[in-house]
Amino acid sequence: xxxxxxxxxxxxxxxxxxxxxxxxxxxxxxxxxxxxxxxxxxxxxxxxxxxxxxxxxxxxxxxxxxxxxxxxxxxxxxxxxxxxxxxxxxxxxxxxxxxxxxxxxxxxxxxxxxxxxxxxxxxxxxxxxxxxxxxxxxxxxxxxxxxxxxxxxxxxxxxxxxxxxxxxxxxxxxxxxxxxxxxxxxxxxxxxxxxxxxxxxxxxxxxxxxxxxxxxxxxxxxxxxxxxxxxxxxxxxxxxxxxxxxxxxxxxxxxxxxxxxxxxxxxxxxxxxxxxxxxxxxxxxxxxxxxxxxxxxxxxxxxxxxxxxxxxxxxxxxxxxx
Amino acid sequence: xxxxxxxxxxxxxxxxxxxxxxxxxxxxxxxxxxxxxxxxxxxxxxxxxxxxxxxxxxxxxxxxxxxxxxxxxxxxxxxxxxxxxxxxxxxxxxxxxxxxxxxxxxxx
Numbered sequence: 001x002x003x004x005x006x007x008x009x010x011x012x013x014x015x016x017x018x019x020x021x022x023x024x025x026x027x028x029x030x031x032x033x034x035x036x037x038x039x040x041x042x043x044x045x046x047x048x049x050x051x052x053x054x055x056x057x058x059x060x061x062x063x064x065x066x067x068x069x070x071x072x073x074x075x076x077x078x079x080x081x082x083x084x085x086x087x088x089x090x091x092x093x094x095x096x097x098x099x100x101x102x103x104x105x106x107x108x109x110x111x112x113x114x115x116x117x118x119x120x121x122x123x124x125x126x127x128x129x130x131x132x133x134x135x136x137x138x139x140x141x142x143x144x145x146x147x148x149x150x151x152x153x154x155x156x157x158x159x160x161x162x163x164x165x166x167x168x169x170x171x172x173x174x175x176x177x178x179x180x181x182x183x184x185x186x187x188x189x190x191x192x193x194x195x196x197x198x199x200x201x202x203x204x205x206x207x208x209x210x211x212x213x214x215x216x217x218x219x220x221x222x223x224x225x226x227x228x229x230x231x232x233x234x235x236x237x238x239x240x241x242x243x244x245x246x247x248x249x250x251x252x253x254x255x256x257x258x259x260x261x262x263x264x265x266x267x268x269x270x271x272x273x274x275x276x277x278x279x280x281x282x283x284x285x286x287x288x289x290x291x292x293x294x295x296x297x298x299x300x301x302x303x304x305x306x307x308x309x310x311x312x313x314x315x316x317x318x319x320x321x322x
Numbered sequence: 323x324x325x326x327x328x329x330x331x332x333x334x335x336x337x338x339x340x341x342x343x344x345x346x347x348x349x350x351x352x353x354x355x356x357x358x359x360x361x362x363x364x365x366x367x368x369x370x371x372x373x374x375x376x377x378x379x380x381x382x383x384x385x386x387x388x389x390x391x392x393x394x395x396x397x398x399x400x401x402x403x404x405x406x407x408x409x410x411x412x413x414x415x416x417x418x419x420x421x422x423x424x425x426x427x428x429x430x
Contacts, residue, residue, distance in 0.1 A: 030393055035385045036407065038414075046392075136348065138384070181331055187411070189332040189381060191346070207346075209332075209384070221419045230423045278335045288426050 003078035004106045006052035006065065014066070018059070025053040043140075051103045054111075061111060078106065134197035134206035135161070141190070141210045143180055145217050145227070148274050149249035151182035158208075161197045178210065183276030185224055186214050220249070225274045225281025232290045233257060248272045248283050255285065263289045336377040340365075343375050347383045354383070360397045362386060362404060 007014050010024040031037060032045040055061045139158055147154070160174040178190060189209045196206025214222060221228045231246060241259035245252050248269060255267065265287045273281025294300040313322050344351055351370070357363045362382055365373035382404055389395045389403055 026393075033389070033392055035388055036403070133348075176327065178327070179329060184331065184333070187381070188378075191330040191332055193328040193330070195327065211381075219422070221415070221422050223415050223419070228419050228422070230426060232426055276333065276335065279333075286423060288423065290426070 001078050001105050001109060003068075004048075004051070004104060006055050009048050009052040010056065018057070021053070021056045025049060025057070029053075047103070051107050054103070055107070065110070132200040132203045134199040134203065136206040136209060137161075137196040138209045138211065140213055141178065141180075142213045142215050143184075144215045145220055145222065145249055145274075147180055148184050148212075148214070149182070152180045154178050154180055156210075163198060163200065176208075180212075181276065183225070183274045183279065183281070184212050185274055186212055186222065188212050219247070222274070225279060227273045227281065227283040229283060229285050230288050231255075231285045232288050233261075235289055235291065238262065238287065238289045246285060249274075257287065261287055263287060332377045332380050334376060334378050337366075337374045338377060338380070340370050340373050340375070343380070343383070346380060347387075349383065349387070356397060357383065357386060360401045362397075362401050 007016070010016075010021065010028065012020055012024045016024070028049045029046065032042045032049060034043040034046055037046075055065050137158070137160065139156075141154060141156060143152065143154060146152075155175060155177055157173050157175045159171040161169050162172050164170050176192070176195065178192070180190075184190075189211050192208040192210070194205045195208035199205050219229060227249060229246070231244075233242070233244065236242075237244065237257055238261045239259065241261070242257045243254055244257060246255045246269070250272065253269060253272070255269070257267075267285045267287070269283040269285065271280050272283035275281055292299070294303055315322075338346065340351055340354060343354060354363065355370075358365065363375065363379050365375045365379075367373045385404060385407075386400050389400050390397075395403060
């Protein structure tokens with residue numbers, strides 16, 4: 001089991017006051033709240049911060065934790081010494097309203113009822129006397145744009161809290177096959193009834209909400225149902241017009257570029273975005289003219305000939321002369 | 323064989339009544355009323371019996387609950403946070419589009 005340095009997690013000194021603990025926690029909780037911070041690591045950080053605060057905000061738990069001294073480093077292999085908690089009052093539970101099933105093994109071994117075989121758990125054996133609906137669970141599912149365009153089946157494994165034979169909450173891996181319907185968009189949720197946490201004492205299970213996120217594509221971006229592509233074109237294609245091949249999620253299509261097109265011109269491919277059974281999206285193509293490097297002498301000659309024969313001032317609207 | 327999972331897509335094409343909404347989000351009708359009064363939710367229809375909620379509002383309710391529980395934000399603060407989060411999402415989308423556009427210069 002890894003030792004957790006709760007002070008480092010909150011970024012505070014070991015001699016921080018209780019007020020400092022609270023302030024550090026609140027600041028970090030705001031920063032890493034998974035609804036606010038969309039980084040992949042945010043949820044994990046938020047849980048660690050919550051666990052650290054759970055221990056350090058409680059003067060009894062903090063004093064017990066402090067007995068380990070500062071010699072321990074985060075990540076070091078750790079085993080609590082026997083009777084380390086003698087004289088402290090939190091035996092047998094003592095959780096607050098925080099969701100303790102999300103805490104680490106390290107926390108569980110020190111402050112959870114499981115860590116102390118001798119401790120009396122007042123609720124052990126009683127869970128059958130009341131029934132409660134299981135909690136709803138929320139998770140993120142990352143798919144690529146192609147999965148949404150065509151619809152797909154995804155397999156994902158979640159850590160689902162469940163109650164073991166002795167009445168303790170533990171997490172167990174749980175694998176689900178989920179059908180992703182065609183045209184799902186980022187931020188939308190898939191609700192799986194009864195796939196949340198198990199109910200207590202015969203209560204019904206909670207639900208599972210999967211929020212969809214898209215992995216980054218090499219060249220497409222997306223805005224709700226619309227797909228965006230920047231399409232590089234040659235100067236002569238822009239000037240003279242051309243019919244060119246454009247990638248879409250559904251394969252290559254032909255696009256007619258009108259003569260005299262400029263960089264930034266936006267063109268729409270109707271119905272080529274993320275379409276569901278009822279709603280459709282488009283693909284938007286933004287032209288970007290790429291200027292070829294003059295490599296050979298002939299190339300340089302061509303550029304010179306254009307310079308001499310074409311009266312073109314790209315900066316006329318700025319009021320400057322060539 | 324495993325039974326087929328009961329799977330509902332919460333997207334902009336489906337609508338919920340007040341009762342259905344309370345059921346899915348496991349909240350009291352009064353909480354929904356409070357969110358409406360704060361402008362966080364905007365159902366179609368005149369009276370609570372007629373209210374129709376866009377399914378996408380379920381997420382606003384869930385985020386409201388979490389922000390209030392986890393960060394002790396009050397209702398007006400929650401409304402402000404939700405609006406700002408929407409705006410950030412929109413700005414990030416625009417930015418990823420522009421990043422892709424200007425990345426062409428570095429490619430070659």
